[in-house]
Amino acid sequence: MNSFEYCQDEMPPYTITYFAVRGRCGALRIMLSDQGQEWKEVVVNFDEWMKGDLKKTCVFGQLPKFQDGDLVLFQSNTFLRHLGRKHGAYGKNDDEAALIDMFNDGVEDLRVKYLKLIYQEYETGKETYIKDLPNHLSKFEAVLEKSKSGFLVSDSISFADYALFEVLLNHQVLSPTCLDSFPALKGFVQSMSNRPKIKAFLESDAYKSLPINGNGKQ
Numbered sequence: 156m157n158s159f160e161y162c163q164d165e166m167p168p169y170t171i172t173y174f175a176v177r178g179r180c181g182a183l184r185i186m187l188s189d190q191g192q193e194w195k196e197v198v199v200n201f202d203e204w205m206k207g208d209l210k211k212t213c214v215f216g217q218l219p220k221f222q223d224g225d226l227v228l229f230q231s232n233t234f235l236r237h238l239g240r241k242h243g244a245y246g247k248n249d250d251e252a253a254l255i256d257m258f259n260d261g262v263e264d265l266r267v268k269y270l271k272l273i274y275q276e277y278e279t280g281k282e283t284y285i286k287d288l289p290n291h292l293s294k295f296e297a298v299l300e301k302s303k304s305g306f307l308v309s310d311s312i313s314f315a316d317y318a319l320f321e322v323l324l325n326h327q328v329l330s331p332t333c334l335d336s337f338p339a340l341k342g343f344v345q346s347m348s349n350r351p352k353i354k355a356f357l358e359s360d361a362y363k364s365l366p367i368n369g370n371g372k373q
């Protein structure tokens with residue numbers, strides 16, 4: 156059984172409750188796969204969501220929701236940090252943890268811009284967005300070209316690497332050539348994609364069957 160396939164006989168510790176998209180759980184699922192974890196998916200139908208009963212139970216009135224046993228969490232970056240702490244992907248000391256937070260916040264800034272494009276201005280803003288993209292990608296390129304390990308911080312993988320990787324995958328769909336002038340980012344995507352458990356996950360139906368975004372734009 157692959158780690159990302161939920162087997163009915165076993166009870167995985169983690170549950171993701173979300174709409175049928177990669178969306179804000181893309182990096183989380185990649186991280187869980189790479190860390191050899193299993194999880195259960197509870198897929199929420201949007202019509203059902205609109206009835207409002209589940210929304211009322213969500214701390215911020217939104218999904219995704221992530222459960223680790225009895226612990227119930229909201230906010231997708233909180234999930235990554237929680238798993239980072241639990242699975243040794245949050246640096247070796249406070250300074251490394253702070254740098255990992257910083258890079259994850261940088262990824263979040265780019266993700267928010269991307270989501271604004273996808274959900275609010277895809278038809279009118281795509282060209283400008285792609286033109287401006289190198290200004291954002293160059294910042295991460297500068298970090299990775301100095302990295303000896305190939306990771307954002309120090310010598311081991313962190314949750315920020317999964318977040319950056321996933322946001323870059325999405326941008327390669329939006330603009331297939333966007334990494335062409337960024338060799339360090341291209342190499343990073345290549346080596347992350349080649350990690351055996353990530354490779355298996357990216358090739359799975361569980362991954363491929365989900366659209367990146369809820370409105371079909373990508």
Ligand SMILES: N[C@@H](CCC(=O)N[C@@H](CS)C(=O)NCC(=O)O)C(=O)O
Pocket residue numbers: 178179210216217218219229230231232
């Ligand atoms: N900051 C939140 C954002 C959550 C969010 O935007 N959720 C959207 C779907 S991706 C949602 O629940 N939309 C339905 C609604 O707001 O009623 C996170 O990172 O988890």
